[in-house]
Amino acid sequence: MRAARRRPRPRTLAVLALCLVLLGAAVVVGVRWARDVTGSVTLLANWSGEERERFEEDVIEPFEEKYRIDVVYQGSSALSQVLAADMAAGNPPDVAVLPGPGELLTYAADGRLQPLDGLFDRRQYDGIWAPEVTIPGLGSHTYWLPVKTGLxxxxxxxxxxxxxxxxxxxxxxxxxxxxxxxxxxxxxxxxxxxxxxxxxxxxxxxxxxxxxxxxxxxxxxxxxxxxxxxxxxxxxxxxxxxxxxxxxxxxxxxxxxxxxxxxxxxxxxxxxxxxxxxxxxxxxxxxxxxxxSGDLAALLDPSPEAEQLIRYLADPDTVLPEYTANKKAEPDDRQDGTEQKIGKDLRExxxxxxxxxxxxxxxxxxxxxxxxxxxxxxxxxxxxxxxxxxxxxxxxxxxxxxxxx
CATH class of the missing domain: 3.40.190.10 (Periplasmic binding protein-like II)
Incomplete structure (x- = not known):
């Protein structure tokens, strides 16, 4: 007669689960130790699929490798709703990327955005991309930076x-x-x-x-x-x-x-x-x-890591997705004739x-x-x-x- 299998006791399962959690944590810590990570920054944007993959490969990974700062990317197609909920809960991302300045202006007027003054030279861009915005009671500051622009x-x-x-x-x-x-x-x-x-x-x-x-x-x-x-x-x-x-x-x-x-x-x-x-x-x-059009990066929760990410995104040598509005950026020789024409129309x-x-x-x-x-x-x-x-x-x-x- 075949012996019946003994089911593991609840206590045994609990111990096993705890071991797995500790093992997972050890792996994460090991990876961070191996990469010599010095900090992290959360980034909220609405890019998904191939667009997100390209941004992570071309922008985020080189940043992490150069500065040893982890970028925790949070993607959402309901960007406005997610950001509003995070703000209301008092847990905003460090950096958010929103399409256009309208919503960002509202947050700046409410004192929710941190000025980017001194983090980059806004003269690298035409005035509409990184303007100095005057908020009553808060003075004049630059609050956003173009990450991706479109014609x-x-x-x-x-x-x-x-x-x-x-x-x-x-x-x-x-x-x-x-x-x-x-x-x-x-x-x-x-x-x-x-x-x-x-x-x-x-x-x-x-x-x-x-x-x-x-x-x-x-x-x-x-x-x-x-x-x-x-x-x-x-x-x-x-x-x-x-x-x-x-x-x-x-x-x-x-x-x-x-x-x-x-x-x-x-x-x-x-x-x-x-x-x-x-x-x-x-x-x-x-x-x-x-x-x-353009996707604009804004600083919501300041930290040295978040400020470094803003500096990096404004660096003319950083390869940004699609078309950059930075007038000092070199033409992208990977682009074909149509794409180069689009870039010229955006910056000329x-x-x-x-x-x-x-x-x-x-x-x-x-x-x-x-x-x-x-x-x-x-x-x-x-x-x-x-x-x-x-x-x-x-x-x-x-x-x-x-x-x-």
């Missing part, structure tokens, strides 16, 4: 170069609005860019800073132009756009109004880009400014560049803008109602939105 105001194409006439048919456009909690942002890019090309940088900056009403004729015209270009209200087309991810592949022969992060996709299609001013109807005499003196307007707005306004775009695409005749809703959350602020001209 917008781009219309991608393959084969025949588009113009105003050939781009005027909704069926030509490839468009996806789905992006999880931030769905609708590709549509805000459309409205922003059209306003920038039709009304010019000065009007655009006033609007982005909340000094121009949403109900202004120039703003309304930008919305209606957007609707006419993409076919707002056309049920089948709009339903497809609302459920299509912003990074979905475009069919041959289509056009796409999208940023520089799409370079890889269009390279495979043999494509190129033109400035959106070439295809936007009624572009004004000041057309030609570039809308731009004499070109006017303006922040993605929704990224400069307070979070409440930005989120309402995203939702308004989605509702407008479904029911364009209700535009006035959407504009009144946005007007109700308009907030006046003072940020350098356009510059470099």
């Amino acid at each position: 917008k105001s781009m219309v991608w194409y393959a084969h025949d170069q588009p113009d105003v006439r050939s781009a005027g048919r909704p069926g030509r456009w490839c468009m996806g609005m789905e992006s999880g909690a931030t769905s609708g942002w590709p549509g805000t890019d459309w409205v922003e860019d059209i306003l920038l090309q039709q009304a010019g940088p000065r009007v655009y900056e006033d609007w982005a800073n909340g000094e121009l009403p949403w109900t202004d004729d120039a703003v309304r015209k930008a919305w209606t132009t957007f609707g006419e270009l993409v076919g707002a209200g056309r049920n089948r087309r709009i339903e497809q756009a609302l459920t299509t991810g912003f990074g979905a592949d475009c069919a041959p022969g289509r056009l796409e109004h999208q940023g520089s992060f799409r370079a890889d996709h269009w390279r495979r299609a043999g494509g190129a880009y033109v400035h959106s001013a070439d295809v936007v109807p009624d572009a004004g005499q000041d057309a030609g400014a570039w809308e731009v 003196p004499g070109k006017t560049r303006c922040w993605d307007a929704s990224d400069t707005m307070p979070r409440t306004t930005r989120d309402a803008f995203h939702q308004a775009v989605l509702r407008f695409l479904v029911a364009p005749k209700q535009l006035d109602a959407r504009l009144r809703e946005l007007e109700a959350v308009r907030t006046v602020q003072d940020l350098p939105v356009c510059g470099g001209g």
Whole structure:
């Protein structure tokens, strides 16, 4: 007769579990000892997948190797919500990387950000990237640093170069609005860019800073132009756009109004880009400014390790992901002709560049803008109602939105 197996006693299991925990801790300590780690810094950002892998390989690992400082990366697609929760709990990350200055300005005004004065030379960047911001009662300081920048105001194409006439048919456009909690942002890019090309940088900056009403004729015209270009209200087309991810592949022969992060996709299609001013109807005499975007690093919990990370990110010799705004950085010889052209458009003196307007707005306004775009695409005749809703959350602020001209 086969003997029955004896089950381990609870006490035995507890001892075994404790041994495993101690062994794991010893391994971690051993690894840290082997690497001669001197400290750590927590970094919160929204990069994931290949984007995160590239950042860790190209940026974080060389930093850790050089300074013997561990970087504990915290990635989240719900970046704003996670950061707000961490702040409320009194446990913010050491460094956070947010898209655009709007949300960061709110934290700076609340005294939650540490000035970066003296950690890097902000003259290495155009004024819009690392500005000196004046906060009542706190003086003027630099609170953020661009880590990754992107070019917008781009219309991608393959084969025949588009113009105003050939781009005027909704069926030509490839468009996806789905992006999880931030769905609708590709549509805000459309409205922003059209306003920038039709009304010019000065009007655009006033609007982005909340000094121009949403109900202004120039703003309304930008919305209606957007609707006419993409076919707002056309049920089948709009339903497809609302459920299509912003990074979905475009069919041959289509056009796409999208940023520089799409370079890889269009390279495979043999494509190129033109400035959106070439295809936007009624572009004004000041057309030609570039809308731009950027991920900005801010210091929330100061420490020598966190400050060293900021210095490293600002070093012109640091290889940052995609495109850098640092004017002293050497051209990246790994980039092809299109990528080098994008980098030139981002840094070349004499070109006017303006922040993605929704990224400069307070979070409440930005989120309402995203939702308004989605509702407008479904029911364009209700535009006035959407504009009144946005007007109700308009907030006046003072940020350098356009510059470099």
